[in-house]
Each structure stands twice: as C-alpha cells, then as structure tokens.
Amino acid sequence: xxxxxxxxxxxxxxxxxxxxxxxxxxxxxxxxxxxxxxxxxxxxxxxxxxxxxxxxxxxxxxxxxxxxxxxxxxxxxxxxxxxxxxxxxxxxxxxxxxxxxxxxxxxxxxxxxxxxxxxxxxxxxxxxxxxxxxxxxxxxxxxxxxxxxxxxxxxxxxxxxxxxxxxxxxxxxxxxxxxxxxxxxxxxxxxxxxxxxxxxxxxxxxxxxxxxxxxxxxxxxxxxxxxxxxxxxxxxxxxxxxxxxxxxxxxxxxxxxxxxxxxxxxxxxxxxxxxxxxxxxxxxxxxxxxxxxxxxxxxxxxxxxxxxxxxxxxxxxxxxxxxxxxxxxxxxxxxxxxxxxxxxxxxxxxxxxxxxxxxxxxxxxxxxxxxxxxxxxxxxxxxxxxxxxxxxxxxxxxxxxxxxxxxxxxxxxxxxxxxxxxxxxxxxxxxxxxxxxxxxxxxxxxxxxxxxxxxxxxxxxxxxxxxxxxxxxxxx
Amino acid sequence: xxxxxxxxxxxxxxxxxxxxxxxxxxxxxxxxxxxxxxxxxxxxxxxxxxxxxxxxxxxxxxxxxxxxxxxxxxxxxxxxxxxxxxxxxxxxxxxxxxxxxxx
Amino acid sequence: xxxxxxxxxxxxxxxxxxxxxxxxxxxxxxxxxxxxxxxxxxxxxxxxxxxxxxxxxxxxxxxxxxxxxxxxxxxxxxxxxxxxxxxxxxxxxxxxxxxxxxxxxxxxxxxxxxxxxxxxxxxxxxxxxxxxxxxxxxxxxxxxxxxxxxxxxxxxxxxxxxxxxxxxx
Numbered sequence: 001x002x003x004x005x006x007x008x009x010x011x012x013x014x015x016x017x018x019x020x021x022x023x024x025x026x027x028x029x030x031x032x033x034x035x036x037x038x039x040x041x042x043x044x045x046x047x048x049x050x051x052x053x054x055x056x057x058x059x060x061x062x063x064x065x066x067x068x069x070x071x072x073x074x075x076x077x078x079x080x081x082x083x084x085x086x087x088x089x090x091x092x093x094x095x096x097x098x099x100x101x102x103x104x105x106x107x108x109x110x111x112x113x114x115x116x117x118x119x120x121x122x123x124x125x126x127x128x129x130x131x132x133x134x135x136x137x138x139x140x141x142x143x144x145x146x147x148x149x150x151x152x153x154x155x156x157x158x159x160x161x162x163x164x165x166x167x168x169x170x171x172x173x174x175x176x177x178x179x180x181x182x183x184x185x186x187x188x189x190x191x192x193x194x195x196x197x198x199x200x201x202x203x204x205x206x207x208x209x210x211x212x213x214x215x216x217x218x219x220x221x222x223x224x225x226x227x228x229x230x231x232x233x234x235x236x237x238x239x240x241x242x243x244x245x246x247x248x249x250x251x252x253x254x255x256x257x258x259x260x261x262x263x264x265x266x267x268x269x270x271x272x273x274x275x276x277x278x279x280x281x282x283x284x285x286x287x288x289x290x291x292x293x294x295x296x297x298x299x300x301x302x303x304x305x306x307x308x309x310x311x312x313x314x315x316x317x318x319x320x321x322x323x324x325x326x327x328x329x330x331x332x333x334x335x336x337x338x339x340x341x342x343x344x345x346x347x348x349x350x351x352x353x354x355x356x357x358x359x360x361x362x363x364x365x366x367x368x369x370x371x372x373x374x375x376x377x378x379x380x381x382x383x384x385x386x387x388x389x390x391x392x393x394x395x396x397x398x399x400x401x402x403x404x405x406x407x408x409x410x411x412x413x414x415x416x417x418x419x420x421x422x423x424x425x426x427x428x429x430x431x432x433x434x435x436x437x438x439x440x441x442x443x444x445x446x447x448x449x450x451x452x453x454x455x456x457x458x459x460x461x462x463x464x465x466x467x468x469x470x471x472x473x474x475x476x
Numbered sequence: 477x478x479x480x481x482x483x484x485x486x487x488x489x490x491x492x493x494x495x496x497x498x499x500x501x502x503x504x505x506x507x508x509x510x511x512x513x514x515x516x517x518x519x520x521x522x523x524x525x526x527x528x529x530x531x532x533x534x535x536x537x538x539x540x541x542x543x544x545x546x547x548x549x550x551x552x553x554x555x556x557x558x559x560x561x562x563x564x565x566x567x568x569x570x571x572x573x574x575x576x577x578x579x
Numbered sequence: 580x581x582x583x584x585x586x587x588x589x590x591x592x593x594x595x596x597x598x599x600x601x602x603x604x605x606x607x608x609x610x611x612x613x614x615x616x617x618x619x620x621x622x623x624x625x626x627x628x629x630x631x632x633x634x635x636x637x638x639x640x641x642x643x644x645x646x647x648x649x650x651x652x653x654x655x656x657x658x659x660x661x662x663x664x665x666x667x668x669x670x671x672x673x674x675x676x677x678x679x680x681x682x683x684x685x686x687x688x689x690x691x692x693x694x695x696x697x698x699x700x701x702x703x704x705x706x707x708x709x710x711x712x713x714x715x716x717x718x719x720x721x722x723x724x725x726x727x728x729x730x731x732x733x734x735x736x737x738x739x740x741x742x743x744x745x746x747x748x
Contacts, residue, residue, distance in 0.1 A: 004715050004719060007722040070721075108738075118730055119730070134543060134724050154565045154566055158562070164551075165511070165514075169501050175518065182528060183527075183531075188540065481582055481586075491689065496596040499678065515612065515643070519619055519639070529626075530627065530708075539720075541631055545638050545639065548638075548643065550735035553646065556646060
C-alpha cells in the first residue's frame with residue numbers, strides 16, 4: 001500500500017482565512033454561553049477581524065503562489081483582504097444597535113458574517129476554478145441566510161428566497177461555464193488555462209467560447225449586472241440594512257475580483273471575442289442602473305440601483321484587462337465601502353422605533369433638524385455621484401484612466417455621461433433635505449456606535465478624495 | 477473505435493438536461509420544483525465534468541464534480557430551511573404569491 | 580456494449596428529467612428526480628467513474644432527495660392544485676417564448692458541441708475513477724478546496740438551523 005504524499009500547506013498565506021475560521025467557530029461556541037447579551041460575540045468577532053487584517057501582511061516578498069498554483073497572495077489580494085475585513089467590521093458595528101431594535105437575536109449572525117468573510121478572502125486569492133467556485137458558494141450561502149435572518153418579517157423571507165433561487169440558478173451557469181473551460185483546456189488552474197490558450201492547444205475553441213459566455217452569465221448574476229440584475233433591488237430592500245450594506249460591498253468586491261482574475265489572467269488572449277459582449281453588458285448596466293434609480297421612492301431600492309450602475313463602471317476596468325484595471329477596482333471598492341457604509345449608517349440612524357423609515361420623502365427637512373447628519377449624507381451623495389474632491393471622483397478617474405490607456409474612449413464617454421445622469425438622483429436627496437420642510441416629526445434612534453461608523457465613513461470619503469496616493473500605492 | 481460512445485454524445489446529454497433544468501426554473505412556479513430543476517442543472521454539469529475527465533484521462537474533473545455535489549448538498553439544506561422559515565409566515569409555495577417586493 | 584447501454588440510459592434520464600418539470604405533483608417530481616439521478620449514476624459507471632457513481636447514489640439520490648421528500652411531507656403539499664401549468668394562462672405567452680428560446684439555445688449548443696473535435700475518447704487506464712486515484716488528487720492537488728468545503732458545510736449547517744429552528748433563544 002503506497003501512501004499519498006503529504007501536501008505542502010502554506011499556513012502563512014492562509015493566515016487571514018484560518019484566523020477568521022477559528023474565530024467564527026469560537027463565536028458559535030461562545031453563543032452557547034453568552035445568553036441574551038451579544039456584546040461578547042461582537043467583541044470576539046471584531047478581534048478576529050483585526051487579527052485577520054494584521055495577518056494579511058504576514059507574507060514577505062509578494063506574490064506568494066501556493067497549493068500548486070491554486071492560491072496566490074499578491075498586492076491585489078492583500079488589499080482586498082483589507083477591504084473585506086474592514087467592511088465586515090463596519091457591518092458588525094452597524095448591527096450592534098440595529099439588531100436588537102429589529103428583532104434579530106441569533107448569535108449565529110456574527111459567525112455567519114465571519115464565515116462569509118473567509119469565503120471572500122479565499123475568493124480574492126483563488127487562482128483555480130474549483131477554488132473560485134467554492135469561494136463564491138461559501139459567500140453566497142452565508143448571504144442567503146443573512147438576508148433571511150429577520151425570521152418574523154415576510155419581506156426578509158422573500159428576499160432570502162429570491163436571492164437563493166436566483167443565486168443557485170446562477171451557480172448552475174457558472175459551474176457549467178467552468179466545466180466547459182476545463183474541458184476545452186484540460187486544466188482548472190487559471191495560469192494553466194492561459195498557457196494552453198497561448199500555445200493554441202485547446203481541445204476545442206467553440207467549447208471555450210460557449211464556456212466564456214456562460215461564465216459571463218454566471219458572474220453577471222453574482223455581481224448584479226444587467227440583464228441579471230433583477231434580484232438586487234428586491235433583495236436589498238428586504239434584507240436587514242447592515243446586511244444590505246455588507247452585500248453591496250464585500251461580496252460584490254469578491255465576485256468582481258474573481259471575475260477580473262478569470263477574464264484578465266486566464267482568458268485575456270481570446271479577449272477580442274468577449275470584450276464586445278462585456279462592453280454591451282457594461283453600458284446596459286450603467287444605463288439601466290441609473291435610470292432605474294431615478295424613479296425609486298425607497299432609499300434602499302435607490303441604493304440598489306445605484307450599486308448596479310457602479311458595477312457598470314467597474315466592468316469597464318475588467319474590459320481594460322491591464323494591471324491598472326485591477327488596482328482601479330481595488331481603489332474603487334475601498335472608496336465605495338466608505339460611501340455605502342456611511343449612507344447605510346445614516347439610513348439606520350433615521351430608522352424609527354416601529355418602522356425602518358425608508359421612504360425618501362421622509363428625508364425632507366433633515367438639513368434644518370439634523371444639520372450634521374444632513375451634511376454627512378450630502379458628502380456621501382456627492383461622492384457616489386463622482387464629484388470632486390471626494391473619494392468617488394478619484395475612484396472613477398482611475399477606472400476611466402485604465403480604460404483610456406487601452407483605447408476604450410467611447411466606453412469612457414458613455415460612462416461619464418451616465419455619471420452626470422446619476423448626479424440627478426443623488427442631488428435630489430440633497431435638495432430634499434435642505435430645500436423642503438418636513439411633513440412630520442421623526443423619532444430618530446441615534447445610536448452612538450452607528451454615529452461613529454458614519455464619522456469614520458465621512459473621514460474616509462474625504463481622506464481618500466484628497467490624498468489618494470498612499471492607498472493607491474497599497475494596491476499596486 | 478466502434479463500441480465507444482463519442483464524447484460529443486455525453487456532452488449533448490449534459491446540455492439537454494441542463495436546458496431541461498433551465499426550463500423548469502423559468503416555467504414552474506412551485507418553489508420546490510424550481511429547486512429540483514436547479515438540481516437537474518447541477519447534475520447535468522457533473523456529466524460533462526466526468527465525460528471530459530474520461531476523455532482527458534484526468535482526475536480534476538471528478539474532484540470538481542465531487543465539490544459540485546458538496547455544494548448542492550449545502551444549497552439544498554439552506555434552501556429548504558429558507559422555504560420552511562417562509563412557510564411559517566406565509567403558507568404557500570407558489571412563487572407568484574411572493575409579491576410584497578416587486579419581483 | 581457501451582453503445583447498447585448508453586442510449587437507452589440517456590433517453591431514460593432525459594425522460595425522467597422532463598418528468599420532473601412536467602408532473603403536477605411535487606412528489607412525482609421528486610420521484611422522477613431520484614430515477615434520473617439513478618440513471619445518471621449508470622452513465623457515470625459507463626464512464627468508469629465508479630467512485631462518483633457511488634457518491635451520486637449516496638449523496639444525491641440518498642441524502643438530498645430524502646431531504647426533499649421530507650420537506651414536501653412537512654409542508655404537506657398534496658397534488659398542489661394551485662400551481663400546475665394550466666393554471667397560469669396569463670403566462671402562456673411567456674412560457675411558450677421561453678420554451679422556444681431554450682430549444683433554440685439547445686440547438687445552438689448542440690451545433691457547437693458537434694463542431695468540437697472531440698470524437699473518440701482516449702483509452703483510460705484501469706485505475707481511472709477509483710477511490711484511490713480520485714482520493715489522491717483530492718488530497719494532494721486539491722487539499723485546499725477540500726478544506727474550504729468543510730467551512731461551506733459548517734456555514735450551511737449553522738444557517739439552516741438558524742432559519743428553520745422553531746424559536747430562537
């Protein structure tokens with residue numbers, strides 16, 4: 001009986017994911033003894049996230065390739081690990097006051113956020129189709145549960161069900177696409193696929209193309225690009241607000257980085273065949289996202305459409321498929337994290353005791369009654385709309401720069417025009433806050449921790465807008 | 477090489493089942509049946525994976541389809557839990573009745 | 580020999596697959612699905628993927644389908660009168676359109692696949708598809724996905740309990 005050789009396991013590369021898995025299990029165990037008070041769980045989760053963030057810097061001399069080329073730690077993945085850790089920490093902070101108020105009592109909530117973060121970290125480093133598939137599934141399954149964790153609320157149930165059905169449907173397409181890619185090239189490693197395509201030894205080019213199209217469909221569902229965006233507004237509206245903010249940043253960033261890795265490292269050589277398709281998708285995503293947002297009356301639905309349009313901008317970076325594109329996505333997602341968590345912090349702050357108070361018209365008069373909050377909201381809205389001097393402007397600037405370098409001028413012009421359209425609905429909220437009188441008194445629930453999150457987000461949005469260089473250097 | 481089924485026919489079987497699964501998801505309105513259709517899609521993928529493996533004399537595809545099964549099991553458990561938790565608030569499995577949020 | 584078994588088996592699988600999406604009672608759908616999965620296990624055996632064939636029966640036809648049946652029984656779905664095909668006249672148009680689209684897609688895929696130069700499978704060695712060979716690959720090249728799968732299953736388990744449990748705390 002011959003023995004299987006023991007595989008080499010690179011614990012240092014895996015450190016952030018390992019630490020978070022351990023803390024996730026710890027949180028599960030602690031939940032048994034914690035009783036009704038969840039503060040201990042929150043504390044443990046935050047400690048785990050901080051440790052994971054610190055350990056992301058452990059590998060010396062990037063990039064480190066391990067597990068036979070299926071896992072890589074490079075600047076991109078380290079930076080994305082930071083985004084994920086940061087966004088999960090903010091989600092947990094936002095949940096501290098939101099959850100008891102809205103009847104979310106399960107302590108498993110925190111463990112699921114940690115497991116989801118593990119999935120995202122693995123996804124950012126995965127360079128093997130099987131790893132990418134599993135990473136996406138870990139993230140998705142945690143999110144299905146988190147979307148439905150408000151168990152008494154029919155809206156939350158419905159959001160979970162819709163997300164689940166469409167997510168599982170998309171998984172089918174994604175895995176079929178990966179299968180055809182494997183069949184055409186005979187390997188699941190992204191580098192191997194690129195090599196086979198480069199040497200022209202594919203088993204069948206037609207299968208390769210079919211696989212690429214299916215992958216665009218599958219990833220399109222996961223990042224909510226048109227025409228596979230239908231689930232996003234419903235799910236964003238029905239899910240608990242901190243989870244919505246989480247979904248809009250972390251998992252989307254993770255899916256995008258996997259999208260980028262597959263399309264920019266594995267199949268860039270057949271780029272001419274897929275970039276037209278992806279360009280159509282990107283333009284449609286921007287246009288439908290922005291025009292869909294204009295007619296919304298619910299703030300969470302508006303943010304859902306706005307996040308769809310942001311995916312459109314981000315797809316441009318994938319189409320550019322140069323290293324500039326990768327770091328532009330990273331920078332954009334970091335800036336987007338600040339803006340979205342700030343906005344959702346305010347949405348949660350404006351929630352009342354009995355209702356979440358999500359109608360945009362209720363924001364009228366906020367400029368007089370809560371000038372500080374209105375000012376913060378204005379900063380976020382202007383930044384989301386891409387106005388200087390905020391982070392959103394610089395982020396868009398880098399993406400467009402990456403695309404122009406590759407000569408996609410028309411695409412950039414369309415994106416800039418869309419950006420202008422988007423200002424309409426962002427400014428509508430600002431105008432409403434300052435120019436209109438409120439119809440009724442709001443009983444706001446001002447939680448100090450949520451306020452702190454908003455403050456962090458404002459600081460980040462302005463800081464990244466004024467001094468982009470230090471963070472940009474981290475991404476390269 | 478007579479006596480062997482060409483790889484194409486396995487792929488065709490896989491594609492046919494995949495399309496049947498897609499049709500089931502798009503046309504049926506019973507959540508449980510929609511869910512079963514998704515399982516058909518995943519099964520169809522497994523046929524392709526194993527057929528490619530057989531053709532390439534490799535084991536990666538079988539590991540992949542092993543993982544697909546694992547994911548299917550996880551998805552089923554979560555999905556059925558979601559259906560049960562929803563059934564508690566709203567006793568129906570007809571997708572058309574889930575309309576608080578605009579589809 | 581392979582020819583003689585493959586085509587009837589493939590036909591059987593397709594029929595059972597159609598049975599899942601056509602039959603009006605969820606129980607019938609589930610039974611058809613089990614039959615289809617058994618048929619697919621046969622197809623896997625034809626490809627000498629014995630390990631996967633066994634897993635197909637144990638995991639899919641065994642565990643997953645039992646769970647399905649269990650939930651159908653739990654929710655007490657009888658021959659669900661309200662959600663068969665005929666009840667949705669408002670959607671007939673959409674259904675027919677999707678049906679044609681799907682058939683078109685299938686035709687297109689069939690063309691693509693038959694263009695692919697992949698006629699005859701290479702002869703495979705004896706150990707293809709055995710537990711030893713698949714296991715060796717799993718625990719050497721793919722040890723990381725294997726470990727990630729454990730996180731996946733843990734998360735799914737916790738999630739399912741959180742959602743389906745009768746009362747929290």
